[in-house]
Amino acid sequence: MPLDALPPLARSWVRAALDPAVVPTERRADCSACPMVDDAETAFLRDVRCCTYEPVLANFQVGAFFRDADPALEPGRRRLAARIRARSGVTPLGIDRPPEYPLWRAADEGNFGRDAELACGYLDASDDARRCTVHRARNAVCATWFCKHERAAIGGRFWLAVRAYLSAIESALAHHCLHALAIDDTALLALTVEQDRPFQEPTPALYAALWGDRRFHEQRFFAACHELVEALPAAEVLALGGPAVERHRRALRAAAAALSDEHVPERVRLGSDVDESRRGDLVALRTYRESDAVVVPVAELEAIAGCDGRSGDEAERALGRRQLRVLLDHEVLVPG
Ligand code: SF4
Numbered sequence: 001m002p003l004d005a006l007p008p009l010a011r012s013w014v015r016a017a018l019d020p021a022v023v024p025t026e027r028r029a030d031c032s033a034c035p036m037v038d039d040a041e042t043a044f045l046r047d048v049r050c051c052t053y054e055p056v057l058a059n060f061q062v063g064a065f066f067r068d069a070d071p072a073l074e075p076g077r078r079r080l081a082a083r084i085r086a087r088s089g090v091t092p093l094g095i096d097r098p099p100e101y102p103l104w105r106a107a108d109e110g111n112f113g114r115d116a117e118l119a120c121g122y123l124d125a126s127d128d129a130r131r132c133t134v135h136r137a138r139n140a141v142c143a144t145w146f147c148k149h150e151r152a153a154i155g156g157r158f159w160l161a162v163r164a165y166l167s168a169i170e171s172a173l174a175h176h177c178l179h180a181l182a183i184d185d186t187a188l189l190a191l192t193v194e195q196d197r198p199f200q201e202p203t204p205a206l207y208a209a210l211w212g213d214r215r216f217h218e219q220r221f222f223a224a225c226h227e228l229v230e231a232l233p234a235a236e237v238l239a240l241g242g243p244a245v246e247r248h249r250r251a252l253r254a255a256a257a258a259l260s261d262e263h264v265p266e267r268v269r270l271g272s273d274v275d276e277s278r279r280g281d282l283v284a285l286r287t288y289r290e291s292d293a294v295v296v297p298v299a300e301l302e303a304i305a306g307c308d309g310r311s312g313d314e315a316e317r318a319l320g321r322r323q324l325r326v327l328l329d330h331e332v333l334v335p336g
């Protein structure tokens, strides 16, 4: 089932928003034979691939590793325990990026997949079968990112909507844990101060204020957060999320409806943002995402360009229904 690819808690939250049957299996993003590792100019680094990102993990996601003695979780548990010992970015809300992570380099899209210094701290590139050591409770960004989508840009928007919905839930539940587990006002003030000083180590006094009596028992606190969140029925999760989660749930339903719409538009025109790169007799057309190009023979470019301003039926006759669908999904051709 496509939903099985999501972390266990996220599955029930997605099921609460839509019919799970609409969730696509992104077969083109086959991580066991990563298509982004080749000799093309745009290839990703073999070891790092798309893990040039450092996630923020919510308290209950961290807690999944300290509640369960499953040996399969040990690599993640070890890394998270090391982060807790180091204290930087460790608050009752969860574990943020370490201050030394070069976020400014990560913000440059050209470095994505290509800058080894951006490798995630939870990545174990030596274990091909279990590269992500926090896979069981990875965050919404990691759980919903695919380099390619079956429905290209339409699929990309669907997963973006899943990500926004799950991120809103993660934030709401992380805050719910603070209140349900009685984090006191002094610690909440320390949290406000800590969030106003990004990329800095916490001073010993600030860390002590953040954690109070729970200092040195952070793992136990995170485990309690996971226990609390795991016990919440999905309907209660949606209620706790309030208008922010509701907004994203509705957007997600719209994105899901677009996934099942395959009609040929009355008229088509060329997309406005198509980047071309040629290799021999082939040309890669990139639109919504650099890693998801449509590759066509150079000879086909003329037929594609000839569809600009034509009716959908004429475009279908010129290109064939399947190829027209691919070009529409990639937004090389758009309804016009
Ligand atoms: S999602 Fe990442 S690891 Fe998986 S196939 Fe795409 S680039 Fe490779």
Ligand code: SF4
Residues within 6 Å of the ligand: 050, 051, 052, 053, 054, 055, 120, 121, 122, 123, 124, 131, 132, 133, 134, 135, 138, 139, 142
């Ligand atoms: S948390 Fe896992 S999936 Fe996300 S970037 Fe790190 S290693 Fe990759």
